[in-house]
Amino acid sequence: MRIAFLTAPEGVEQVELTGPWQAVLDAGHEPVLVSTESGEVQAFEHLDKADTFPVQEVVGDTSADSFGGLVLPGGVANPDFLRMDDKAVAFVASFFDQGRPVAAICHAPWTLVEADVVRGRVLTSWPSLRTDITNAGGTWVDEQVKVCDHGPNKLVTSRRPDDLKAFCAAFLEVFAEQSR
Template sequence: MQVAFLVAPEGVEQVELTDPWQAVRDAGGTPRLVSTKSGRIQAFNHLDKADTFAVDQVVADATVDEYDGLVLPGGVANPDFLRMDEKAVAFAKGFFEAGKPVAAICHAPWTLVEADVVRGRTLTSWPSLRTDIRNAGGTWVDEQVKFCDGGPNTLITSRKPDDLKAFCEAFLDVFARSGSKGAP
């Protein structure tokens, strides 16, 4: 199972990147860091700079066909930067068009709002996105993990870092059941 982690050059909440990344590895999968620029991305612990991570692939060179699923980590700035990048938005939307599963935590649904893929879906997020999700035609709920089967693919969303254990278990189960090649 090869999983794309789409992040901006800075602003990703580190634990929302590293915990799901490790979960994919522990499940025998291959996580790949996809960003809008090459080099290294700067992660944050809330508002404080944390570690940097090497980019595996620039989104302009990435195709949905290469991946079995997409994880969108949060952080306030990360999805805000991503939603301003047409290629990043198109890449995220491409997973929905291809019927592949997508997992998003915390502020990450902002990228999905921009991709116009939340309409008719029920999802959760950090509470401040509630109005954005509703205005984009989605239904917002305050739940630890929300599964939303919409068409051929599944969207898994979660609210915050405290939900990471349940989030990782949920998306790994869905990614494995989605018929992904090499899934555990």
């Protein structure tokens, strides 16, 4: 199964990209780095620049149809950039429209808020997003991982890098279920 990893050209938290990426590879799936621009994305370790990663597909040139699921890595700047890009927001919303599973960690639910897909859902995130999620009609919980099956697809969310092992296990299970 092809799984999209959507990031902005700059600001993704490296471990929140590379940890899930490796988990997807280890599970025998194909991770695909999608961004708003071609070239490379600049990852960060908190506020310090880290590695760069090659973009494989550009959000305006691809669609949810070609993926079995979507992973939204966090980082403070990454989802803030994504939520300002209409094509990225539409790309995220299309996974929900098509009933495809989505996983988001840390600050990534900001993009979900912008895509107007949290209403009626229970999710977790970095604690500072609690008010944004609540104001967007979602219910925020402080849990390591939350799987919400409101609607035709499942949403898997997690709080922080320390939760990566549980996050990866949960989203891989959900993605496998929904691909059957």
